[in-house]
Amino acid sequence: MIRVCPLADLARGEAKRLDLDPAVAIFHTEDGEVLAIDDTCTHQDASLADGWLEGCEVECPLHSSKFDLRTGQVDAPPAKRPVRTHQVTITDGDIYLTIASEQPNAPAGVDVEAGP
Amino acid sequence: MKAVAVVGGSLAGLSAARALRKQGFDGSVTIVSDETRPPYDRPPLSKSFLAGATTEGEIALLGDGEDLGAAWRTGVTATRLDPRGRRVELSDGTALAVDGLVIATGARPRRPWPRMPAGVDVLRTLDDALGLRARLVPGARLVVVGAGFIGAEVASTAHGLGVEVTVIEAAPTPLSGPLGIDIGAVVSALHADHGVRLLSGVGVAGLVGAAQIEGVELTDGRTVAADAVLLGVGVQPNVEWLTGSGLPLTGGVQCDSYGATGIPNVVAVGDCATWYDRELGAYHRIEHWTAARERGAIAVSSLLSGGTVRVEGRPPYFWSDQYGCTLQVAGHTSGAESATVEEGSVQDRDFLAVYRRGGEPVAVVALGHSRSFMRWRKQLARRAVSVPPSALSR
Ligand SMILES: Cc1cc2nc3c(=O)[nH]c(=O)nc-3n(C[C@H](O)[C@H](O)[C@H](O)COP(=O)(O)OP(=O)(O)OC[C@H]3O[C@@H](n4cnc5c(N)ncnc54)[C@H](O)[C@@H]3O)c2cc1C
């Protein structure tokens, strides 16, 4: 489990990119939910933390595929594969993250194993 | 409404068909497409697909196992629409009786010469891309006519394949229309950065070569030798088949700001359509991907509600990938009075510029800076929504 930051540091409607390997995007929706997915779009190398958050979905900032933050599923191409969702817990006002164990769906040409 | 036809089965048509189902339409949907291939995404045709780095499967527009519950009529062209919008005639002699119609027939490249030697291509379809790719062998000489987005992208991809590229542009500054002179000049300087020759302010007088292309003759008397020529001189909407329907077709199928045409139960979307833009106070045809994708749902809301539900769209957005950089543009740059660089520097090919009119931001253009770009894009959308429709309606 990774301690991310105090919940108070992530306003509703905002997102944060965590420089993990692979990177994770963590969102605080307008409805007050905190949800985490892989940050890199499964189509090309775009950061979903930079995307357009609406309800419980984030739209890729480059080519508009939408990912469901609860399931990781994508609505329509160009992205075709889901992102992983990661478990978020809030304890004593702090956000904690548990990274999913399955393999991520990295886009072609982006090597998620090779960290910075 | 029981039977809806979608004419044109590419991005705009598919988005509309998806929206029909998502918005609960449970009648029949027939998609008419004059292409025989399953729908594919066009942007990669000048980028990764042209470079041979992505496959046809990877650029398919239908998701894996996606079922739209639609009947497909592929390889047939819609040839006529009756003035009531109830009957669509097809090139195979049959006709569709419909009570709803989505026009999504897109656009096709301009061909300035009716007869052209072999080796001269336009780029719109997957087969166009395969044909062009076969010519892009290392050492070949490619002349790109037109330094717009498609021309610039093909130049960039061909350069990456080891092709010797010359780009010819009639305007003194490429992309000065869409981006303004200063920013257009810098983005087009990407060609020079990569050793691609750009001849601007000069037109093409003619093509040299009888059976096979040999060169391009310029209006200043020069001739540039060529093994292949790509024409990127704009597109025109595919609307001729609607002549006789009574729909106004100047500049595309004319629609209100929600995709509705003058015929009830007929909407139009994507590159073939020119929607009334309230911010510009004029009809405006967008020939970019995001509009084709996201306006399908808006047009379908208008169709299914008989025009009573009006979903506001977002400001236009598009991207272009050239020489490893992604250019992003949101809003309307035309009509802006100023463009100021707010982040980075244009000389470094790494910047974010905001366009303003009357002090208000109307567009944002960026090379890099994707995070701030999205903030500006959202701000433009908030501003668009905050302008009361009553103050703008025609
Ligand atoms: C090479 C290339 C690169 C591009 N790159 C970008 C980019 O980087 N960014 C961006 O924003 N945009 C880009 N675009 C533009 C984008 O692809 C278009 O805006 C988009 O395809 C428009 O979708 P559409 O469905 O409206 O039209 P189209 O994609 O043109 O589809 C219309 C379909 O209707 C069919 N049709 C036409 N007439 C009839 C008829 N009478 N009967 C039946 N079927 C008919 C056509 O054959 C076609 O299949 C690019 C386009 C091309 C060609």
Ligand code: FES
């Ligand atoms: S990079 Fe996300 S949809 Fe293309």
